[in-house]
Each structure stands twice: as C-alpha cells, then as structure tokens.
Amino acid sequence: MRGHCDVDLLASIGGSRPGSSDTALGWVKxxxxxxxxxxxxxxxxxxxxxLFSGGTETWEVLPAFRTSPTADTPVYDIPGASSGWMSAAPTAHLDYVTAVNQKAGLNNGAKKLARLAKAWKYYNAVPVSSFYLEMRAAEYMDVQTYFDPATDLCRFLEWLNKIKLAQMNDPTGKASRFSPCSSDATYATALSNLNTAATRARKALNAQEAGSQSNAFEWWNLVFNGRFPSR
Incomplete structure (x- = not known):
C-alpha cells in the first residue's frame, strides 16, 4: 500500500495467562x-x-499465551475479537496461506489479493480484521486457476458481501473460528462499507471490460477512497 506500512506482530508472553483478555491487552498497551x-x-x-507517523505506519500487536507443548505447530490463546479468549495457530495459518499462494497458475495471488483487500480496509478505515481478510483471500484463491487483480478483487468483495462477513472455520483445524469484527457495531459498519465497495468494484470491472478505462479508474479510485495510483 503506497503511503502506508502495516506490521502484524504476535507477542508470546511467558507465565500464566490472566483470566481476562482485557488484562493482557492492558499489559501490552x-x-x-x-x-x-x-x-x-x-x-x-x-x-x-x-500508530506511528500519524497513522501512516501501524503496528498491530497481539498478546499470546502458548498452550501447546510441541514446537512444530504451536497453538496460543489470544484475545477474542469481542471478548474472552480464542485459540490461534500462526505457523499453521502461515503454511496454509503459503501453500495456496504457491499453487500453479496463481502467480502469488493469495498474498496479492490479501494486500489489495487490506489496502481497501485501511484507506477506508473499515473495522474488519486484517487476519480475517488474509485467511478469506487464501480460501477464495484456493479454488481459482489464475489470478487477475481487478477481476478477483471484485469477485472477492462480492463474495464477502454475499456471505455477509461470516465467521470462518479454521482451515487447518487447529484453532478457533475467526471473527471478522470486534463488536456488533463494528460488524454493521464493516458490512455497510463492504456493500459499497462491492458495488463500486463491479462498476469498475464492467467499465474496464467495456473498454472505458477512464471510467474504470474513477470507480476504482472510489473503492480505494481516492488513493488509487495515478495512470
């Protein structure tokens, strides 16, 4: 994303896990x-x-308490999206995304699609989980045979809109279901943002397929809140 840097970090904390995930978040803060x-x-x-540099560079730090004794696929307790705790297996999740990303014909499409989805999220301040978008992008690309940025971003947004940002079962079977948002209020906001983006992306793709590149550019620029690269 031009003009924005996003770093996701998992902080493995030693010792006993507190009863409340709010406590762990407070420790890290x-x-x-x-x-x-x-x-x-x-x-x-x-x-x-x-939020570094006025928010143009962000670190998202996730407190985690290890629960698995084995080193190969560690499992952690992490704060839930809205409250409590949930389990996560970051190594297994990374392996899943990498395996999809390296499938023949996709040209690293899983990670490219995730980056486009995250750009939409950040440029529009959509309150949806970056991790959720990344895992859904890999799930979407897992059944594709090639990657086209405009086509797949449009279809991806439309698919997320169709399933209404439903919670996602862990494709590795090692962790809890993934929630898209932190509360009912942020979920409603994210779904509204998504509906608008899916509509605009479809209009952009239709214009592009009709040969109207200038019209397509205008719609893509709306999708990315005025941050679409200049032609």
Whole structure:
C-alpha cells in the first residue's frame, strides 16, 4: 500500500495467562506506551495498535499465551475479537496461506489479493480484521486457476458481501473460528462499507471490460477512497 506500512506482530508472553483478555491487552498497551511514549497506542481488539507517523505506519500487536507443548505447530490463546479468549495457530495459518499462494497458475495471488483487500480496509478505515481478510483471500484463491487483480478483487468483495462477513472455520483445524469484527457495531459498519465497495468494484470491472478505462479508474479510485495510483 503506497503511503502506508502495516506490521502484524504476535507477542508470546511467558507465565500464566490472566483470566481476562482485557488484562493482557492492558499489559501490552502499557508496555508499548512506556516504550513509545510520544506515539499513540490504542487497544483495538483483538490487538494493541501503535500508530506511528500519524497513522501512516501501524503496528498491530497481539498478546499470546502458548498452550501447546510441541514446537512444530504451536497453538496460543489470544484475545477474542469481542471478548474472552480464542485459540490461534500462526505457523499453521502461515503454511496454509503459503501453500495456496504457491499453487500453479496463481502467480502469488493469495498474498496479492490479501494486500489489495487490506489496502481497501485501511484507506477506508473499515473495522474488519486484517487476519480475517488474509485467511478469506487464501480460501477464495484456493479454488481459482489464475489470478487477475481487478477481476478477483471484485469477485472477492462480492463474495464477502454475499456471505455477509461470516465467521470462518479454521482451515487447518487447529484453532478457533475467526471473527471478522470486534463488536456488533463494528460488524454493521464493516458490512455497510463492504456493500459499497462491492458495488463500486463491479462498476469498475464492467467499465474496464467495456473498454472505458477512464471510467474504470474513477470507480476504482472510489473503492480505494481516492488513493488509487495515478495512470
């Protein structure tokens, strides 16, 4: 994403897990606020977000407590999207995305689609989980035979809109279901944003297929809230 840097970090915390995930988020927020005392640090479930350079660079830090004894596919308890705890297996999830990304003909499409979806999220301040978008992008691309940025972004947004950002079962079978948003309020906002984006993306793709590149550019620019690269 031009002009934006997003870093996702998992902080494995030793010792016993507190009963409340709010406590763990508070620990991480306080530690980061002390380290980056002149930078805005906020809790945005399920992570703690550090907003560098006025928000153009963000770190999303996820507190985690290991629950599995084996080293090959570690499993952690992490804060749930809205409350409580959920399980996560980051190594297994990364392996899943990488395996889809490397399928013949996709040209690294899983990660490219995830980056486009995250750009839409950040440029429009859509309150949806980056991890959810990444896993859904891999799931979508897993049944494709090739990757075309415009076509697949449009169809991906339409698919997410059709399933109404439903919770996702872990494709690796090692962790809890993935929630798209942190609350009912943010879910309603994200779904509204998604509906608008899917409509605009379809109009952009239709214009592109009709040979009207200038019209397509205008619609894509709306999808990305005025941040679509200049022609």
């Amino acid at each position: 306080n530690a980061l606020s002390t380290t980056f005392w002149n930078t805005t640090v906020v809790i945005r479930r399920p992570t703690v977000v550090v």
